[in-house]
Amino acid sequence: MTILLIQLPTSHLGSNEIVYPVGLSRLSSVLKTRGAYFTAMDLNLYKDPWDTFKQALINTRPSAVGLSFRNLDPLGNNLTSYLSSLEIGAKLTKSLSNALLIVGGPAFSLMPRQFMEKFLEIDIGIVGEGELALAKLVESQWNPMGVPNVIYRSGDKLLLNRSGPHISMKEIPSLDLTNLSPLGYLGHNSYVAPMGIEGKRGCDLNCGYCVYPRIGGFRVRVRSPNLIVDEMELLNKEYGINLFHFTDPVLNKPTEHFEEIVREILKRRLKVGWTGFFREDHVSESQIEMAKEAGLVTIYFSADGAYSKALKLLNKHLTSELLTRAYTFAARSKILTVYHFFLDLPFETEEDREEMKNFIYKLVELHYPNKNLGGIVFSRIRLYPNTPLTTFLIRKNLVPSHINFLYPYYFSNHDNSYLMYELDSFTKQMSIFSLMGIDGVRNENLSP
Structure with a gap:
């Protein structure tokens, strides 16, 4: 089972201000400690993020793709929306692979049902913290039934599982600094x-x-x-x-x-x-x-x-x-x-x-x-x-x-x-x- 773990591009268009994906890095550690075969990447680092994603889909031939959707829009009176990032990522996944598509992240967690209704390509959504939910999904071979904090499709219905406990702060995974190195984030930012x-x-x-x-x-x-x-x-x-x-x-x-x-x-x-x-x-x-x-x-x-x-x-x-x-x-x-x-x-x-x-x-x-x-x-x-x-x-x-x-x-x-x-x-x-x-x-x- 090959997994492709992706941070969707949600930086200001044309901005060099990029930040290390702490949440995705911890999820990468979840996969690492369970011996999963996976690739993790942050599309914000690439000049042509969608061609990079396309090549990753072709080269890895994943059985599951996880998209982390961090920001819905940039706020500050800016009418830009990052919904297109999720839409492009979802459509590329389904066009170029037969992978199961899992989406999570802060933006997705705000309105999970609305996202699932709008983007029919999404198979499973993780609501809120992802460490425990992702671990259980991997262990169950992507069977979402009974996994807390997960929303999924059952026929033409959307089923939202009950909320589960938050992860103990003593147990949050360490950052995966091997697969997601911080070195790529140095020298870009002017103020962040x-x-x-x-x-x-x-x-x-x-x-x-x-x-x-x-x-x-x-x-x-x-x-x-x-x-x-x-x-x-x-x-x-x-x-x-x-x-x-x-x-x-x-x-x-x-x-x-x-x-x-x-x-x-x-x-x-x-x-x-x-x-x-x-x-x-x-x-x-x-x-x-x-x-x-x-x-x-x-x-x-x-x-x-x-x-x-x-x-x-x-x-x-x-x-x-x-x-x-x-x-x-x-x-x-x-x-x-x-x-x-x-x-x-x-x-x-x-x-x-x-x-x-x-x-x-x-x-x-x-x-x-x-x-x-x-x-x-x-x-x-x-x-x-x-x-x-x-x-x-x-x-x-x-x-x-x-x-x-x-x-x-x-x-x-x-x-x-x-x-x-x-x-x-x-x-x-x-x-x-x-x-x-x-x-x-x-x-x-x-x-x-």
């Missing part, structure tokens, strides 16, 4: 860390629009700090990786776990840089300073709401005061800091927009002297099915119930769209002026 590190899986924050808990679980499961830093140290010493991004939905929650990781990096005197998303109400100045000493080079914040009503609408359980406190610590640290906010939200009023502009102006002012504003990313909110916010907006008749969320759908008030571009222009010019040390335009541009 090429290597992801898993500190934990799952999220218990229940933000109103977010799908992370549906992918990784509603309970936080942490990895051993020793194992995390073991992985970083190996990748640094054996492969020359010196910049990592923690893939956790929130890096510094739980606080104790995060600080244990930082202390372990310091203890080993590991000279690497790393980045991650921080939760504002778990930030302290001493925490940031310790993390800086351990190699933290970029702080990402994603409060998403830049005014009080937005924070409530998005169920963030944060206040403007908490945000300002955390952002003050970040600005003073001189670590490059990047922020993410949604604009043009439902029920937004002129008063809200004024509050938002004042907040953004103050945020820029915080960073101006230290020249460490990496950017403020403004976007409309991308809606997904069955989230509390989407359900609420459909009930209020603000979003049509018939929308196909497989495709990018951003909420917009239309008449307020100018504000996103206005604030984006303002923050970019202030960041440039700050780096240049130009103070003459500062006060003039910081007035609402």
Whole structure:
């Protein structure tokens, strides 16, 4: 039995920003430890990914093909969809082979039934974490009956098996660095860390629009700090990786776990840089300073709401005061800091927009002297099915119930769209002026 394990191309078209497929690498280890004969490859590495895939199908003549579908679309107001990657991959598989087609990954897991209904080429889908499900499918010789977290075809019906337990964080497979070498990811990226590190899986924050808990679980499961830093140290010493991004939905929650990781990096005197998303109400100045000493080079914040009503609408359980406190610590640290906010939200009023502009102006002012504003990313909110916010907006008749969320759908008030571009222009010019040390335009541009 020959298996072809594929990471579908889901990078920005024409972008050199590519990241190592951590999830696929762990699945590759699952096959490796079971003695399966397989080939694993990431199509994002190739200039002509589809010809590469075609040749792989012809040369390996697989009995099963596994496609990992990581991103549905690139977000950030971008109306590009990566559905074509899945469609091309599925059709090529069935056109050039008699292989069983298995699809999984974060994007697929968001709407598995919709994907199976749209792409009839898919035989089996894995929903959520794939390590345990893939192992059971291989052991059963691809018989999906009774395998938890699997959806499959039975005649003209789609059958979704029950959910099973999540894998223990002590048992997640190591990365398969032989079949999927990290070396191919060096030297491409301008700003994105090429290597992801898993500190934990799952999220218990229940933000109103977010799908992370549906992918990784509603309970936080942490990895051993020793194992995390073991992985970083190996990748640094054996492969020359010196910049990592923690893939956790929130890096510094739980606080104790995060600080244990930082202390372990310091203890080993590991000279690497790393980045991650921080939760504002778990930030302290001493925490940031310790993390800086351990190699933290970029702080990402994603409060998403830049005014009080937005924070409530998005169920963030944060206040403007908490945000300002955390952002003050970040600005003073001189670590490059990047922020993410949604604009043009439902029920937004002129008063809200004024509050938002004042907040953004103050945020820029915080960073101006230290020249460490990496950017403020403004976007409309991308809606997904069955989230509390989407359900609420459909009930209020603000979003049509018939929308196909497989495709990018951003909420917009239309008449307020100018504000996103206005604030984006303002923050970019202030960041440039700050780096240049130009103070003459500062006060003039910081007035609402």
